[in-house]
Amino acid sequence: MTRSVYVTGIGRGDGRQVVELGMMELLTRQVDRVGLYRPLVHDTPDRIFELLRGRYRLTQDPATYFGMGYEEAAALQAEQGQDALTARLVEGYLRVAESYDTVLVLGSDFAATNLPAELGVNARLANECGASVLPVIGGRDQNAESVVAEVRNAHHAYTNLGCDVIAMVANRVDPDQLDSAADQLRRSLDVPVYVLPDEPALSAxxxxxxxxxxxxxxxxxxxxxxxxxxxxxxxxxxxxxxxxxxxxxxxxxxxxxxxxxxxxxxxxxxxxxxxxxxxxxxxxxxxxxxxxxxxxxxxxxxxxxxxxxxxxxxxxxxxFGLDGKLGAGTPRKAETALGLFETGVDTTELTERLSVARSARVTPMMFEHALLERARTNKRRIVLPEGGEERILRAAEVLLRRGVCELTLLGEEDAVRKKAGDLGIGLDDPALDIVDPHTSPLRDRFAALYAKLRAHKGVSYELAYDVVADVSYFGTLMVQEGLADGMVSGAVHSTAATIRPAFEIIKTRPGAAIVSSVFFMCLADRVLVYGDCAVNPDPDAEQLADIAIQAAGTAARFDVQPRVAMLSYSTGTSGSGADVDKVRAATELVRQRRPDLLVEGPIQYDAAVSPVVAAAKLPGSAVAGRATVLVFPDLNTGNNTYKAVQRSAGAVAVGPVLQGLRKPVNDLSRGALVQDIVNTVAITAIQAQGDLR
The missing domain is CATH 3.40.1390.20 (HprK N-terminal domain-like)
Known part of the structure; x- marks a missing residue:
């Protein structure tokens, strides 16, 4: 049966779009197919529907999203009564529920609706749809006692009408009244009550x-x-x-x-x-x-x-009569809203109360959600050397507003702030530092350290003093010295400029023969791990085995069960030659070093991912047809394959993620989008939370 949640209120001005957006975020983390239904609308296309459809890549037909307009509803209720109105609106809900695992229902907005007893209309609809109710109460310009009274009255109103109230949200509460209101509400009701502050950036x-x-x-x-x-x-x-x-x-x-x-x-x-x-x-x-x-x-x-x-x-x-509105054209407000929701709402508790069954398959969006959530649970500081680049600043804004991690931007502070100001981005978050490598007091310390590390190469202190002013070297030294937990660069710098300092300063971790990379390839119904597609041009059998073992560890770290396919142009014993022999030798080395890993090779790509092909070519294999980690024999094959899949299959490629370093440093494509940067920073923060196995 479809599990639904009904977000409603008790009057105008509650700012519930924040909660509607937050609930959609919460549901799409758990469920593959989430439908939307607004029983009553003022206008179409609906602003919130367009926001949610664009942000969450919904394929729902807009014609199925709403029941009817308010004027039509008022006329129907006046002529035929509330039963007839309810029946029509529930029919619309059932049409959506037939096609989706979960439905998010957006209640009426109490704004010039001409519907008598509007709260009762929402309560009855929720009951008829079998939906749990999440009432939102506006607290703007009220003291704590008034907010508490409003929330309690709303709770009584909906429960007395037979609704399954899973939680309450007091929104737009004066920050000075927030703690007092939250404390009183915790002691007042038997359901969780989440209190969100009034945020000027959302109202603006x-x-x-x-x-x-x-x-x-x-x-x-x-x-x-x-x-x-x-x-x-x-x-x-x-x-x-x-x-x-x-x-x-x-x-x-x-x-x-x-x-x-x-x-x-x-x-x-x-x-x-x-x-x-x-x-x-x-x-x-x-x-x-x-x-x-x-x-x-x-x-x-x-x-x-x-x-x-x-x-x-x-x-x-x-x-002064204008109020900010969330919509498809205000993506920055959406990030602010989600940051408020995720900070003020215990999302784990709310998810448990919803009892939404997690989908068996992992969609790209679910994978991206999981990255941000995991990074947020144990925040780390990530240094971004390209602090003045527009995409970096926009990604930093998202990361800070969502509370994903702490950040250090490198660059001349006035220039970074001016660029941010031109973009309308505020940089006053306490989780953000801006450091200029040329004027930082750390430059002397880093120069001495780098000169010591590279003394065998004839590097003097004077030369090191110049080298460490480079943002890539400075950022890498921050990671080495524990002043940052990881680094992400490459939006405007080459891969070599990003990872060369890591090779020189951080170096490989014990047990890793080489530094390699993987991409997380988010397909429509699963996440695969591809390696190595960015670093090693032609690895030998020893190196290939190392790449496979590291890739399996990376996959496991990010909840992808590793089943390793060592790819070649032949499967099993069907082919021979130097290239196939290399893969066969690498496969045996993986089995010797990690007998606990499921590994198959040599194997062709189709046999690795297609159960039908696997049944014909390698029947009985524990990996064939079910591979999750695909190790390519060389960079030429890997790089071209990931790009072909990305472009042809519409996959989301997250990476490259470097593996084998003592501390996390990750490279960006110079064509990286803002969301790519956000994802890579989240991955880096997760890597920094604990050593990869």
Whole structure:
């Protein structure tokens, strides 16, 4: 039977989209097929559905997502009664439930719905759908006692209507009232109550939302600038010396369009990072001349400058009525929301209360979720040498907002902060450090250490002093000295530049003959481990055996049961020749060194992964047709195969993950996407939690 959860509330303004997003994250960690159903909608396409569909790669037909519009529902209830309305809405739910293992139901929003007894409507729907209920109560502008009373009343209301309330969420609670409210609620109810703070970044509209709402004309600015959160509004009318100290990080400057001094002053402050602003909004229909706009564009490229015809008072009235909204166009807000949910909710406890059966197969999304969750449980500090690169900064923002790990960015601090400011990214998280290798007091210490390590190569202290200023060497030395637990680089540096310092400084761990790599290949229904696809061009039998043993250990570390296939162009005893003999010898070495491992070789790829082919070519093999670790005979074969599978089969390739080093250092593809970087950092943090076997 489909297991469902119904997220609902008791009134407007509860910000439950945070909980809806968090629940979708939680469910997709456990279940392959999660469906969505909103019984009642205001408009289609629905903003939250589009967010969840895009973020979680849902294939659900949008036409099946909702039951009916509010106006139609109100008319139906008025004409035929609540029974008829309930029956229609439950029919829609059942159509979704037929196709999915679990359904997340999003209750009505209590906003101009024209439905009497709306709480009762939600309660009855939840009961008729057999769904557990997760009520969300808004706590904005309330003290702790008021929040507690609201939560208790909501709990009584839903339980008295026969609902299975699995937990309660108090959302948007004043941070100063949060601990008191949480303490009282723990003692008040017999179900878990999770208390989430009010987060200004979620309530803040984006500059793009301001433009759309006010019908503003965009004079300057790019997509990244328009995506910035407007955390504050500063109205400019004073002279520049008085105006500049009033600027706040992430503010939108609102000023008449003829105040060129304030426009240029605000953008110059942004360029200097003191402070970074979200943009400039010009009123009264006045626009600066082209010379001023050209100067503004040079001062702060990408920063929005927009204009409206209204005066400051009317503009302010509209601005202060805006509220930030989660949607497909606000991915950064989604990361903030998930960070809040995962910090404030005991996801393990909630999952147990849901009793959702975990899917037997592992999807790419489930694997990615597991990486972040495991990294978060035992946080490590990862150093990112390419601190000024846009993708690194965006990945850092995701990692920090999700609480995955602590980070150190390398680079000149003012330059890193300016770049982050241009992207609308805040770097004030206490889990983040920015270190400049050229000016850091660690440079002297690292130079002495590197000179000692490389003295046999004739490296002097003076030469070492120059070498360790390189971000790759500096980051590697931080790992070596325990100032960071791992390093991830390669977004703009070559593989050689990333791993050469690791070879020189960290070196191989005991028992590892070489450093090698694997990719986690996330296919539609499973995760395979490919090695070596990035480091060793033509390993001999000894090295190939070492790669296989290391890859099996890496697979096991990440919950992929190792069944090792030593790949070749022939299977079993069907072929001969130097290349096949190498693989055969390597297979025997693996069996001798690790008799506990399941290993087969030489074996062709099809026989390794297809049960049908395996039954014909190697019947009775414990590995054939079920292999999870595929070891390629050389780099040419491995690299081309992983790329072919990635592109042709739509697989998500996570890696390369280096193995065999004493401490974790991992390389990125120079074409890595932000999510690739996030995944690789999470893997590195997990590696740092304990030695790979």
């Amino acid at each position: 509209p984006t500059v793009r939302q301001i433009v759309q709402t006010l019908g503003a004309e965009v004079l300057l600015g790019d997509d990244a600038g328009l995506a910035r959160d407007a955390l504050d509004f500063v109205f400019g009318g004073a002279m520049l010396p008085t105006f500049l100290p009033a600027l706040t990080p992430g503010c939108v400057v609102v000023t008449p369009g003829d105040r060129a001094d304030l426009i240029i002053g605000a953008l110059a402050a942004h360029s200097a990072g003191a402070p970074p602003i979200a943009g400039v909004l010009l009123t009264l229909g006045e626009k600066p001349g082209q010379d001023i706009l050209r100067l503004a564009d040079r001062l702060a490229p990408g920063t929005p400058v927009v204009a409206v015809p209204t005066g400051s008072f009317l503009t302010a009235t509209e601005l």
